[in-house]
Amino acid sequence: MKEIDRLKIEVSANFSVAIAEINKTDSAVARICVETAQAKAEELLNKVLALPAVNSDDKALISKLRTDIAILEREKHDLDVRAKALKSECTVLSGEFHQYKASQEGSVTKILELEREQTRSQDKLKRLEKENSRLSSVDSELKKLKKMNPAGLMNTVAKLKEKIAKNNELHKDALRKKTEEAEKYRKANKTVAEQIHLLVGKSITPKPIRSKQGYLFSVIEHQNAPTYVTNGLQFGVVGMIPSSDMGWHLQVESELGINIVVSVSELLRPFFPMSSELARVWPPELNAVIELAVTDYTRRNMPERVGFVNRVEQVILTSNEALSEQEQTALKRLKLITMLDFLDSREEATFKALLNFGMSQKEVDTLVSKVGNLYRELQKEYASYLKEKEKQKQVA
Incomplete structure (x- = not known):
């Protein structure tokens, strides 16, 4: 017990x-x-x-x-x-x-x-x-x-x-x-x-633009900020060259990892992405938004450039119409983000890559010739613009 x-x-x-x-x-x-x-x-x-x-x-x-x-x-x-x-x-x-x-x-x-x-x-x-x-x-x-x-x-x-x-x-x-x-x-x-x-600067898009794949894109205008020229950007990768002759730029941002700067130069309006990867998710509505933003900025801050930009646009439009569907596809497969990048890469080594896309040497030579003609036309327009600008300074 x-x-x-x-x-x-x-x-x-x-x-x-x-x-x-x-x-x-x-x-x-x-x-x-x-x-x-x-x-x-x-x-x-x-x-x-x-x-x-x-x-x-x-x-x-x-x-x-x-x-x-x-x-x-x-x-x-x-x-x-x-x-x-x-x-x-x-x-x-x-x-x-x-x-x-x-x-x-x-x-x-x-x-x-x-x-x-x-x-x-x-x-x-x-x-x-x-x-x-x-x-x-x-x-x-x-x-x-x-x-x-x-x-x-x-x-x-x-x-x-x-x-x-x-x-x-x-x-x-x-x-x-x-x-x-x-x-x-x-x-x-x-x-x-x-x-x-x-x-973040001034927002151009009241609300993000959604692509078919679900990417949300916003366009923002930055002023008095570091600006850059696009330099053969790959999809989702930023690789830019500083440029001192620009005073502003547009930045396209996406919540799913894309961050692309679309810059405005002294010579050309921004061209929209041409890489095949980015083209698959790029909303067409963005083109009109960026175009309007550039036009408004030019009219507000650089009215003397309006006529020149319009002439350049017409030259590019005519040149693009002269390109065949095969040539346009080949340019996209080069994965060059802007036409300006393509014009700045005039070395023949760049065009030799086209041979790997099923084009013959003759077809490559023809495309190189067309791009060269486009470049020379743009140079003429730019020279004419500089002369007009100089005359305006003398009159003033």
């Missing part, structure tokens, strides 16, 4: 401690341990009740222990609710981050860095989850309780208490790290938003 009395006291005390510990945490491992210990305690208590030596006081104590078990079940339910709330909060935070990412046009590189940081954080969380999974192996230890006597049960419960405390610390550390990562994302997004606000 003394052994049974001691067992009653120790079981009651340990369950009281377990309840207090659970009230402080929502550890999954803690729930597993208590649930398993609960089942074993119920089994042992039933056996004790069956003993002939059990008196009414013992039975009352066993009743109290069963009440404690019911309390533990309610605590387990509360822990599940809190765990779902935490998961929901994490889901909302992740959704806000991805939504903000999609709204930051022109910040693709920074967002990719944030995504890599998020991936690293997720890897850390996965490692912690593996550690928690390893700790769940205590379940196998609990199964050994079936073969133990009451004294062995008390020793095992003490060990489980230590493991529960350790797991609680791990959980608190994981929650702290998750909070730090979320705060880091918020600060980084705020910094990106501030940088974008400083760079």
Whole structure:
């Protein structure tokens, strides 16, 4: 009977401690341990009740222990609710981050860095989850309780208490790290938003233009900013040459990774992308938007160029009409973003690439001749424009 009395006291005390510990945490491992210990305690208590030596006081104590078990079940339910709330909060935070990412046009590189940081954080969380999974192996230890006597049960419960405390610390550390990562994302997004606000100029498009493939394009006018001439840009890659004879430029931005600068030079209006990759996602509506923006800017700031630009446009239009469908396709396959790039690459090595597109040497020579004629016509128009400009200066 003394052994049974001691067992009653120790079981009651340990369950009281377990309840207090659970009230402080929502550890999954803690729930597993208590649930398993609960089942074993119920089994042992039933056996004790069956003993002939059990008196009414013992039975009352066993009743109290069963009440404690019911309390533990309610605590387990509360822990599940809190765990779902935490998961929901994490889901909302992740959704806000991805939504903000999609709204930051022109910040693709920074967002990719944030995504890599998020991936690293997720890897850390996965490692912690593996550690928690390893700790769940205590379940196998609990199964050994079936073969133990009451004294062995008390020793095992003490060990489980230590493991529960350790797991609680791990959980608190994981929650702290998750909070730090979320705060880091918020600060980084705020910094990106501030940088974008400083760079964005006057918006030409009231709202983004969507292509058939789902790309959203916006056109922005930058003044008194560093300007560049396009130089054989590939799809989604910027490679530009600084130019000091330009005072403004248009920038076409897409939320899915395209960032192209369409510059206005002293000689020509901007030509629209000709590369086959970009042509597949380029919305035709952008052409009219850019054309109107250039025309308005020219009339407002460079009225003396209007006549020259119109003449150049007519020369280019006539020359393009003179190109066959095969020649136009070959030029696109060269992946030259603008006709200006094509004119500036007059080396024969550039045109030799056309031979790889199924054109004969004669057809290549013909295309080279046509492009050369176009270049000479544009040079004539430009020389005429310079003379007119000089006369205007003398008169003034």
